[in-house]
Amino acid sequence: KAGVTQTPRYLIKTRGQQVTLSCSPISGHRSVSWYQQTPGQGLQFLFEYFSETQRNKGNFPGRFSGRQFSNSRSEMNVSTLELGDSALYLCASTISGGEETQYFGPGTRLLVL
Protein backbone atom coordinates (compact mmCIF):
# COMPACT_ATOMS: atom_id res chain seq x y z
CA LYS A 1 0.00 0.00 0.00
CA ALA A 2 1.42 3.37 -0.98
CA GLY A 3 2.31 5.74 1.85
CA VAL A 4 1.38 9.36 2.38
CA THR A 5 2.57 11.52 -0.49
CA GLN A 6 3.18 15.24 -0.46
CA THR A 7 3.78 17.60 -3.32
CA PRO A 8 5.84 19.51 -4.05
CA ARG A 9 8.80 18.36 -2.00
CA TYR A 10 10.59 21.70 -2.19
CA LEU A 11 9.34 25.20 -2.75
CA ILE A 12 10.90 28.65 -2.80
CA LYS A 13 8.68 31.70 -2.49
CA THR A 14 9.12 35.37 -1.69
CA ARG A 15 7.50 37.37 1.07
CA GLY A 16 3.92 38.37 0.37
CA GLN A 17 3.23 35.51 -2.00
CA GLN A 18 0.89 32.65 -1.27
CA VAL A 19 1.50 28.92 -1.49
CA THR A 20 -0.56 25.75 -1.73
CA LEU A 21 0.74 22.39 -0.53
CA SER A 22 -0.88 19.06 -1.30
CA CYS A 23 -1.17 15.82 0.66
CA SER A 24 -2.55 12.47 -0.49
CA PRO A 25 -3.26 10.13 2.42
CA ILE A 26 -2.84 6.38 2.50
CA SER A 27 -5.63 4.69 0.58
CA GLY A 28 -8.65 4.23 2.86
CA HIS A 29 -7.52 6.88 5.34
CA ARG A 30 -10.01 9.69 5.80
CA SER A 31 -8.29 11.85 8.41
CA VAL A 32 -5.44 14.19 7.45
CA SER A 33 -3.46 16.31 9.90
CA TRP A 34 -0.90 19.00 9.11
CA TYR A 35 2.15 19.98 11.16
CA GLN A 36 4.79 22.65 10.85
CA GLN A 37 8.38 21.82 11.80
CA THR A 38 10.91 24.56 12.46
CA PRO A 39 14.24 24.51 14.32
CA GLY A 40 12.98 27.02 16.87
CA GLN A 41 9.45 25.85 17.59
CA GLY A 42 9.78 22.17 16.77
CA LEU A 43 6.73 20.29 15.55
CA GLN A 44 3.45 22.14 15.89
CA PHE A 45 -0.06 21.05 14.97
CA LEU A 46 -1.77 23.15 12.33
CA PHE A 47 -5.14 21.48 11.71
CA GLU A 48 -6.93 18.21 11.06
CA TYR A 49 -9.57 17.31 8.49
CA PHE A 50 -11.97 14.42 8.36
CA SER A 51 -14.62 13.87 5.72
CA GLU A 52 -14.00 17.33 4.26
CA THR A 53 -14.55 19.04 7.64
CA GLN A 54 -11.97 20.72 9.84
CA ARG A 55 -12.21 19.10 13.25
CA ASN A 56 -9.26 20.64 15.07
CA LYS A 57 -7.12 23.70 14.66
CA GLY A 58 -3.84 24.71 16.25
CA ASN A 59 -2.68 28.17 17.26
CA PHE A 60 -1.75 29.62 13.90
CA PRO A 61 -2.92 32.85 12.29
CA GLY A 62 -5.73 32.92 9.76
CA ARG A 63 -3.18 33.11 6.94
CA PHE A 64 -2.92 29.36 7.33
CA SER A 65 -5.89 27.50 5.94
CA GLY A 66 -6.72 24.12 4.55
CA ARG A 67 -9.32 21.99 2.94
CA GLN A 68 -10.06 18.39 2.18
CA PHE A 69 -11.62 16.91 -0.90
CA SER A 70 -14.08 14.07 -1.25
CA ASN A 71 -11.24 11.67 -2.11
CA SER A 72 -9.57 12.60 1.23
CA ARG A 73 -6.72 14.48 -0.44
CA SER A 74 -5.94 17.65 1.45
CA GLU A 75 -4.38 20.98 0.64
CA MET A 76 -3.07 23.68 2.90
CA ASN A 77 -2.66 27.28 1.87
CA VAL A 78 -0.51 29.99 3.36
CA SER A 79 -1.25 33.52 2.22
CA THR A 80 0.91 36.63 2.54
CA LEU A 81 4.03 34.61 3.27
CA GLU A 82 6.46 35.77 5.94
CA LEU A 83 10.09 34.80 6.43
CA GLY A 84 9.07 32.91 9.55
CA ASP A 85 6.87 30.59 7.51
CA SER A 86 9.99 28.86 6.22
CA ALA A 87 9.61 25.33 7.53
CA LEU A 88 9.07 21.68 6.77
CA TYR A 89 5.33 21.05 6.45
CA LEU A 90 4.31 17.51 7.25
CA CYS A 91 1.01 15.83 6.78
CA ALA A 92 -0.14 12.64 8.44
CA SER A 93 -3.09 10.37 7.86
CA THR A 94 -5.15 7.88 9.84
CA ILE A 95 -8.24 5.87 9.02
CA SER A 96 -10.56 8.02 11.12
CA GLY A 97 -8.44 9.96 13.60
CA GLY A 98 -8.65 9.81 17.37
CA GLU A 99 -6.10 7.56 19.04
CA GLU A 100 -4.95 5.87 15.89
CA THR A 101 -1.32 5.96 14.81
CA GLN A 102 -0.60 8.82 12.45
CA TYR A 103 1.47 7.98 9.37
CA PHE A 104 3.55 10.83 8.05
CA GLY A 105 4.54 11.86 4.57
CA PRO A 106 8.04 13.05 3.61
CA GLY A 107 7.08 16.70 3.94
CA THR A 108 7.27 19.83 1.82
CA ARG A 109 10.19 22.09 2.57
CA LEU A 110 9.19 25.74 2.08
CA LEU A 111 11.76 28.49 1.92
CA VAL A 112 10.50 32.08 2.01
CA LEU A 113 12.97 34.70 0.78
Add this chain to the structure above:
Amino acid sequence: GDSVTQMEGPVTLSEEAFLTINCTYTATGYPSLFWYVQYPGEGLQLLLKATKADDKGSNKGFEATYRKETTSFHLEKGSVQVSDSAVYFCAILQGGSEKLVFGKGTKLTVNP
Protein backbone atom coordinates in the same frame (compact mmCIF):
# COMPACT_ATOMS: atom_id res chain seq x y z
CA GLY B 1 -1.97 22.22 28.33
CA ASP B 2 -0.32 18.97 27.42
CA SER B 3 3.44 18.99 27.02
CA VAL B 4 6.38 16.67 26.41
CA THR B 5 9.91 17.10 27.70
CA GLN B 6 12.73 15.03 26.31
CA MET B 7 16.42 15.13 26.99
CA GLU B 8 18.40 17.74 25.15
CA GLY B 9 20.77 16.55 22.52
CA PRO B 10 22.84 16.00 20.69
CA VAL B 11 23.78 12.54 21.86
CA THR B 12 26.91 10.94 20.43
CA LEU B 13 27.64 7.26 21.00
CA SER B 14 29.96 4.62 19.68
CA GLU B 15 28.55 1.64 17.84
CA GLU B 16 27.23 -1.08 20.18
CA ALA B 17 26.80 1.36 23.08
CA PHE B 18 23.62 1.44 25.20
CA LEU B 19 21.13 4.18 24.43
CA THR B 20 18.64 5.92 26.70
CA ILE B 21 16.65 8.98 25.69
CA ASN B 22 14.48 10.30 28.50
CA CYS B 23 10.94 11.49 27.90
CA THR B 24 8.40 12.77 30.41
CA TYR B 25 4.98 14.23 29.76
CA THR B 26 2.30 16.37 31.35
CA ALA B 27 -1.26 15.53 30.41
CA THR B 28 -4.66 14.90 31.89
CA GLY B 29 -6.05 11.42 31.67
CA TYR B 30 -4.34 8.58 29.87
CA PRO B 31 -2.73 9.63 26.61
CA SER B 32 -1.22 7.27 24.08
CA LEU B 33 2.56 7.57 23.87
CA PHE B 34 4.76 7.41 20.79
CA TRP B 35 8.35 7.54 19.64
CA TYR B 36 8.90 8.76 16.10
CA VAL B 37 12.23 8.85 14.24
CA GLN B 38 13.29 11.27 11.52
CA TYR B 39 16.20 10.46 9.23
CA PRO B 40 17.97 13.30 7.42
CA GLY B 41 15.80 14.84 4.74
CA GLU B 42 12.80 12.66 5.50
CA GLY B 43 9.48 12.81 7.31
CA LEU B 44 8.61 11.09 10.57
CA GLN B 45 8.43 7.35 10.93
CA LEU B 46 6.65 5.65 13.78
CA LEU B 47 9.19 3.73 15.85
CA LEU B 48 6.96 2.37 18.63
CA LYS B 49 3.90 3.15 20.70
CA ALA B 50 2.11 2.27 23.93
CA THR B 51 -1.49 2.99 24.76
CA LYS B 52 -1.90 2.12 28.44
CA ALA B 53 0.05 1.96 31.66
CA ASP B 54 2.82 -0.67 31.82
CA ASP B 55 2.56 -1.39 28.09
CA LYS B 56 5.95 -1.90 26.45
CA GLY B 57 6.38 -0.80 22.87
CA SER B 58 9.23 -2.36 20.90
CA ASN B 59 10.60 -2.27 17.38
CA LYS B 60 14.00 -2.76 15.70
CA GLY B 61 15.66 -3.37 19.09
CA PHE B 62 14.22 -0.20 20.61
CA GLU B 63 11.96 -0.40 23.65
CA ALA B 64 9.95 2.00 25.80
CA THR B 65 7.58 1.33 28.71
CA TYR B 66 4.56 3.46 29.60
CA ARG B 67 5.15 4.49 33.21
CA LYS B 68 2.07 6.28 34.47
CA GLU B 69 3.38 6.79 38.02
CA THR B 70 6.37 8.76 36.73
CA THR B 71 4.63 10.03 33.53
CA SER B 72 7.58 8.80 31.53
CA PHE B 73 8.26 6.88 28.32
CA HIS B 74 12.03 6.53 28.07
CA LEU B 75 13.49 5.08 24.87
CA GLU B 76 16.20 2.42 25.18
CA LYS B 77 18.30 0.26 22.89
CA GLY B 78 20.91 -2.18 24.05
CA SER B 79 23.34 -1.86 21.16
CA VAL B 80 23.10 1.03 18.71
CA GLN B 81 24.27 0.94 15.11
CA VAL B 82 25.53 3.66 12.80
CA SER B 83 22.22 3.36 10.92
CA ASP B 84 20.36 4.49 14.06
CA SER B 85 21.74 8.00 13.62
CA ALA B 86 18.65 10.22 13.39
CA VAL B 87 16.46 12.58 15.37
CA TYR B 88 14.07 10.94 17.83
CA PHE B 89 10.80 12.53 18.91
CA CYS B 90 8.64 11.58 21.87
CA ALA B 91 4.94 12.43 21.43
CA ILE B 92 1.61 12.06 23.20
CA LEU B 93 -1.93 11.84 21.88
CA GLN B 94 -4.91 12.50 24.10
CA GLY B 95 -7.90 10.22 23.78
CA GLY B 96 -10.43 11.65 21.37
CA SER B 97 -7.91 14.10 19.94
CA GLU B 98 -6.10 14.08 16.63
CA LYS B 99 -3.41 16.45 17.84
CA LEU B 100 0.00 14.93 18.52
CA VAL B 101 2.09 16.93 21.00
CA PHE B 102 5.80 16.47 20.39
CA GLY B 103 8.96 16.95 22.39
CA LYS B 104 11.76 19.04 20.90
CA GLY B 105 13.58 16.02 19.52
CA THR B 106 16.93 14.44 20.36
CA LYS B 107 19.60 14.11 17.70
CA LEU B 108 21.54 10.86 17.95
CA THR B 109 24.84 10.30 16.18
CA VAL B 110 26.42 6.86 16.28
CA ASN B 111 30.08 6.62 15.28
CA PRO B 112 31.69 3.42 13.97
